[in-house]
Amino acid sequence: MQSGAYLSEQEALFLSVTEQLVRPFLQIARISELADQEQWQTVRTIADSYLQIAESYALSLRAHGKITPLKLEPIAVSALLYDTAHSLSAFAKQYGVELEVDAGTRQQPIIADRTILQSAMISLGQVFVLAQSESDDMAPVRLSAHKSRYGVVAGMYGSASLGAESLRKARLLQGKAHQPISQLVSGPAAGVFVADSLLQVIKTRLHVAKYHNLTGLAATLPSSSQLQLV
């Protein structure tokens, strides 16, 4: 997908299909709000999570195609991670996964499109929650931001093996894998793909990252030195 280009026929088709998929999820989510039973809360959480992934994919296509303009603004990454954790909380609870935010020391603000960055982090977070729920240990998923030489590194970490392979699968979906892989792409690769695709809109990419003893996926977001002076 080329940044700066308008939608290709295939992208336009994907956008149309995705927007079509959003509708039933939205209907289910809203219908479930009218019922009190606990089961309906479960239905709503499921519908909301798939609505989010479909919406995020549609957003990435619209942004790549310049249908949705970028709205750049100063963002405190730590606050964004807390918002992300809040958005993911019902989904994580449903799967019995704990979320922890480690925003580290005070970081410089970054300049980015908040909606796109937030959507990318939520998409990534869902992947980690699902992967963690399928692993044997009950370690939490950590949302972390820390300083690096190149900016603020924001990402997700867990004990489940989500790292280079997931990223390769996701890149394969974009036809950008550096190495050929034989397996069919399925499962959490779609969420990683959506997150990576959204991050490309704001000129960054996902990369494999280490945090203490955990492996994860993160994006390096250049700090705004001008904002730091303000």
Added chain:
Amino acid sequence: MNVLLIEPDVVQAQVIGKALMPLGHKVYHVASAQGAVHVSDEHTPDLIILEPQLPRHNGFEFLYEFRSYTEWQNIPVILHTMLPTSELTAPVLSRELGVVSVLHKPDTSLSLLADTVQALIHA
């Protein structure tokens, strides 16, 4: 209070209606711009909830046309839409079309929509 709900998705319209009617509102649902004009003639709305992505009609064009009638110029409008809010120019919507609130559907629970309706009607 009369709420005119312009929503092409019948399922969503039914659900929204069920959320608003217990609050004492009469919800008149139409799926098209033409229907909206007919219903407004019969039952002047106190508030409009509009999905601007309408079949065979652009909801914004409809709103410009709707506002050309003097008796309908001051009815508050909530945009309840699938369109990303970043694609909407809020000052224009507010100044020229009387849109008082923009709610992105996937981020808007029924309770948030109901609270917004209540706040605007009692403002």
